[in-house]
Amino acid sequence: MKLLSLHDTLSRKRQEVLPSDGKVFRFYCCGPTVYGPAHIGNFRTFLVQDLLRRVVELSGIETCHVRNITDVDDKTIRESQSAGISLADFTAGWTARFHDDARALNILKPHVEPGAVQHIPEQITLIETLLASGHAYCSGDGSVYFKVSSYAPYGRLSRLDTRELRAGAGESANDADEYDKDNVSDFVLWKTRKPVDGENYWESPWGEGRPGWHLECSAMGMKYLGESFDLHAGGVDLCFPHHENEIAQSEAATGKTFARHWFHNEHLMVDGSKMSKSLGNLYTLADIMERGFGPGELRYALLAGSCRTKINFSMERLQEAQGNLQRLAAFIAKLGGSLPAYDELCRLAAAGSLDTGPFLPVWEALLEDLNTPAALGQLFTVLKPLEKALAAGSLKEEEMDAARTGLAVIVQAFGWIIPEVADEAGNAADVPVEIAQMAEQRWAAKQEKNWQESDRLRDELAVAGWTIKDTADGYEVEPSRQ
């Protein structure tokens, strides 16, 4: 079976995604900082990573997926204090919210989801190693910094050399707590305790304080995946300095390649620019649902664009998603039977007996750098003749089986949430009494060929948000599409 090949940020080439140990594909994803609800841009990243994992697993490869929760940093401390609750309670609340949203979006749970606070000893050990080998130094105030000049390959990932870093950093880089660095590009490994930190500090050989923000990913990644693992993922913005610093501190400590493959997805844009609180163009899943869309439509829309290009978010995209998902739902319903479940497909793939049948071109598009737009193009190309054949009743039983399995692979790779197909019985129950009565009156008027009255009632129903569809022997009432 063909395998996924994916663009690697470090080499700038496409590489096959393979487990280095031949068994389990081990990968790390930078997770959320839990100081508020994640926005849909954050979820684009987690959705793309979910797609990656699903494609790997549906290729028959077992994975170990680690995604951290950042539960201590300036923002979580500041926000917990203004909320007047402990850091632990504060981050637990937002972590729960993140889990709820992720579940709604059908994102697979990572195998390990470590938090920074639970891994302070591991981070301290890593700092000790770096100090012992001369890659780090203590400053006068009890902080510890990584000495960038001690690690020659620094800047390879983002292609910034240290001179450029210095020039570009500008004049505003003098953070009050970082006055004691030897060099502006050095970054903090351990932050000494400050009054604003309140009770949020830990003991260390260098005094009270807390770990620097890059450290947790190195320490936890290596703890759960080994000193060297298969792939590390995150949004493009993390490329520098976060991932650059992770590489430096990890590889300086171990002398081994930290991650073999770096995968960065592009950002989600809104109104032509990056989402941010200051621009007021930031949406959460809850905001989307308030506008009448579901997580399924959001998932479809966010995965419809290539993960390597920026996509501009809009409600039109959700509408398009809605229509396409309904088309798929209708096809699946007409196909009958049930589609094989995710785990079943993975088992078949692992045994080398998963056949995507007529959907092979769709699957192969996904294997080419997770090219979802091409995959969707192929999907509809494949679907059209099948829809026709199905409507004509000319599809043989074995062809229907092949279609069920093949389509299931695609649906599961995308992790699509297929909506219920509205049937008359299920629908009738949801129609309010007065709407049903109006519809009934309109039907009566229509039977009497009183077009004026029946059209008037139909318009009135439309204003109320309901659409009438006349059928061969009656009518249906449905909520209008937006």
Add this chain to the structure above:
RNA sequence: GGCGAGGUAGCAAAGUGGUAAUGCGCUGGUCUGCAAAACCGGUAUUCGCGGGUUCGAUUCCCGCCCUCGCCUCCA
């Protein structure tokens, strides 16, 4: 200033050295009292601009213009 991504029909978005997938929209038709839904068909002689290489470039090379991101916390 440095680094990076991108400019393809009304919108979104693939793609290839040999002549432009797909979705939405729009539009014509079938159906309908008229609609809606569904179905059938149409919808870029052209791929930011100007050169060059080539039998042939949207696809390769050079220059230019424009948009966006990163260089500071950030998915």
